Amino acid sequence: MLAITVKMHVIASMLDSSPDQTRTPSAATTRLWIALMRTQRILLAAIEQDLKAADLPPLGWYDVLWELVRAEKGRLRPFEIEAHTLLAQHNLSRLLDRMEEAGLVRREVFPQDGRGRWVLVTEAGRAMQQRIWTVYGASIERHLGEKLADADADQLAGQLARLIRG
Amino acid sequence: MLAITVKMHVIASMLDSSPDQTRTPSAATTRLWIALMRTQRILLAAIEQDLKAADLPPLGWYDVLWELVRAEKGRLRPFEIEAHTLLAQHNLSRLLDRMEEAGLVRREVFPQDGRGRWVLVTEAGRAMQQRIWTVYGASIERHLGEKLADADADQLAGQLARLIRG
DNA sequence: CATACATATATGCAATTGCATCCATTTTGA
DNA sequence: TCAAAATGGATGCAATTGCATATATGTATG
Numbered sequence: 001m002l003a004i005t006v007k008m009h010v011i012a013s014m015l016d017s018s019p020d021q022t023r024t025p026s027a028a029t030t031r032l033w034i035a036l037m038r039t040q041r042i043l044l045a046a047i048e049q050d051l052k053a054a055d056l057p058p059l060g061w062y063d064v065l066w067e068l069v070r071a072e073k074g075r076l077r078p079f080e081i082e083a084h085t086l087l088a089q090h091n092l093s094r095l096l097d098r099m100e101e102a103g104l105v106r107r108e109v110f111p112q113d114g115r116g117r118w119v120l121v122t123e124a125g126r127a128m129q130q131r132i133w134t135v136y137g138a139s140i141e142r143h144l145g146e147k148l149a150d151a152d153a154d155q156l157a158g159q160l161a162r163l164i165r166g
Numbered sequence: 167m168l169a170i171t172v173k174m175h176v177i178a179s180m181l182d183s184s185p186d187q188t189r190t191p192s193a194a195t196t197r198l199w200i201a202l203m204r205t206q207r208i209l210l211a212a213i214e215q216d217l218k219a220a221d222l223p224p225l226g227w228y229d230v231l232w233e234l235v236r237a238e239k240g241r242l243r244p245f246e247i248e249a250h251t252l253l254a255q256h257n258l259s260r261l262l263d264r265m266e267e268a269g270l271v272r273r274e275v276f277p278q279d280g281r282g283r284w285v286l287v288t289e290a291g292r293a294m295q296q297r298i299w300t301v302y303g304a305s306i307e308r309h310l311g312e313k314l315a316d317a318d319a320d321q322l323a324g325q326l327a328r329l330i331r332g
Numbered sequence: 333c334a335t336a337c338a339t340a341t342a343t344g345c346a347a348t349t350g351c352a353t354c355c356a357t358t359t360t361g362a
Numbered sequence: 363t364c365a366a367a368a369t370g371g372a373t374g375c376a377a378t379t380g381c382a383t384a385t386a387t388g389t390a391t392g
Contacts (some may be wrong), residue, residue: 093372094372
């Protein structure tokens with residue numbers, strides 16, 4: 001499976017990235033780092049609070065549901081969800097436990113590989129994804145969308161994305 | 167004390183911010199939200215990993231040490247640290263337990279208010295702050311600083327800051 | 333000035349996360 | 363072909379976090 005090759009390559013490239021202990025960031029870089037951390041934390045806290053106020057589960061649940069809903073046949077392998085959501089493997093495994101317990105997803109065997117599983121979203125899961133989006137989307141709009149024009153948002157998103165590509 | 171007035175004002179303003187459930191974010195806003203979350207998470211994970219690889223404590227410890235080192239007389243009240251670092255009160259309280267146990271800070275009574283405490287950074291704490299910065303700074307530079315020019319960083323930091331002001 | 337309310341900090345307990353490791357299955361390659 | 367290495371996923375246990383509440387003290391109000 002192609003994923004194997006990719007993974008080994010990724011790991012190998014990560015291993016040789018030992019920090020150069022001699023360099024120091026510029027004041028501008030440091031300001032950007034702090035701004036990035038603070039902005040994300042404050043917005044995330046505000047949005048998570050809106051979800052909690054509406055008696056909805058935390059964002060991680062939404063991320064998983066969204067990936068499943070948009071996936072073909074409403075199913076993915078755990079490692080695919082992991083890659084999309086950036087959740088750690090063991091955290092995802094347990095998040096899926098909770099979501100399965102809540103009836104939002106189901107796990108089934110993956111016949112082509114005895115180690116694997118399918119994770120499928122249930123009807124209740126689809127309904128929950130939509131219910132969460134009602135609140136989540138409104139919250140994103142209120143805390144973020146209202147603060148800037150779409151053109152600025154797009155440009156800013158592009159600049160942020162460049163920080164982690166290449 | 168001024169802090170009282172501020173707090174009540176902040177709480178009051180937060181309480182009336184009920185989400186408008188009817189609005190939905192634009193595609194641009196949603197892209198920005200996702201970019202912000204992903205970029206912050208990926209960079210933070212990379213940097214925390216560098217710290218761990220150097221056998222240093224997590225970033226929260228640095229944030230507290232930094233606030234104390236820069237503060238007059240190397241001391242602050244817990245609620246001041248809380249405000250600067252965005253740590254939750256109970257989390258800070260326990261973080262300070264651990265840091266005190268590690269000999270990096272000390273708690274002393276605050277005579278002017280029987281409820282309060284001083285948190286002071288020790289010599290070991292100052293040394294640790296510098297030791298962490300060696301690695302942390304290099305890591306910021308490598309993961310972030312190298313990706314863009316200072317002018318771009320400054321501009322980007324300004325745009326991010328605008329998202330949480332007003 | 334007494335009573336109710338606010339503030340500063342701490343803490344018990346449950347839920348989540350991190351870490352290491354385990355298990356079962358592929359895949360690789362001598 | 364078969365042992366060694368890699369993968370996909372789960373799990374035991376410790377550390378951290380979240381949540382509610384406790385404790386002590388300060389401030390305001392009738």
